[in-house]
Amino acid sequence: MNKSEAKFQNTAAKMNRALLALLERKEFKDISIKDICEQAGVNRSTFYAHYDNTYDLLQETHAGLIIGFFDELDSSLKVDINKLDADELIFASPQYIVPYLRFIKEHKRIFKVYNNSNAFSTGATDQLLIDNIMVPIYAKNGVTDKTVVTYMSKYFLSGVTAITTEWVNRDCVDDILFICEIITICIRPTMKYNKN
DSSP, rough: OOOHHHHHHHHHHHHHHHHHHHHHSOOOGGGGGGHHHHTTOHHHHHHHHHHHHHHHHHHHHHHHHHHHHHSSSGGSSSSSSGOOOGSSSOSSSHHHHHHHHHHHHHHHHHHHHTEEETOOOOOOHHHHHIIIIIIHHHTTTTOOOOOHHEEEEEEHHHHHHHHHHHHHTTTOOOHHHHHHHHHHHHHHHTSSOOOO
8 A cells, every 4th residue: 555545544544533433422423524524534525535425324334344353353253163062053152142142232322323224235244254253154164155155144144134224223222142142042042042
């Protein structure tokens, strides 16, 4: 990366951080380009050199958070399929769900705006989850056909997204372990709900 590219990326990162800070104080619909520029310490022309509008910034900020989540995952949480037994070869495991729910709760403001906006495709975000967690487990279970993996992954992610969206819309008031249990029961219907 040359100096000019690094400067461009650093400026984009400032605007990402500015949006996150502003979301702590304001609703997304009330955040203007002027607000973002003032918070980031950049001018309007710099904003428009990076984005067409605030939705472009929101999408980039959300994607950056997801990428950061995977980059920062503790190595013990990354899938080593050779060390998993048959019962662990599923996605509905607290090992994978709890860290993701903590991450969502930590960034609930941006998830709420992003999840409730019809302006975005979740394709890139979904692909990160599929590549980092699902594909290795499917492969270990003998499912390698890309079309089958795509359909199965989309089914799984749609359900998890629906649950986490509802949880975020309720301001993440329900306990993470409770939400994890709900997801687990939905994915593994033979599991029984523990009322305790």
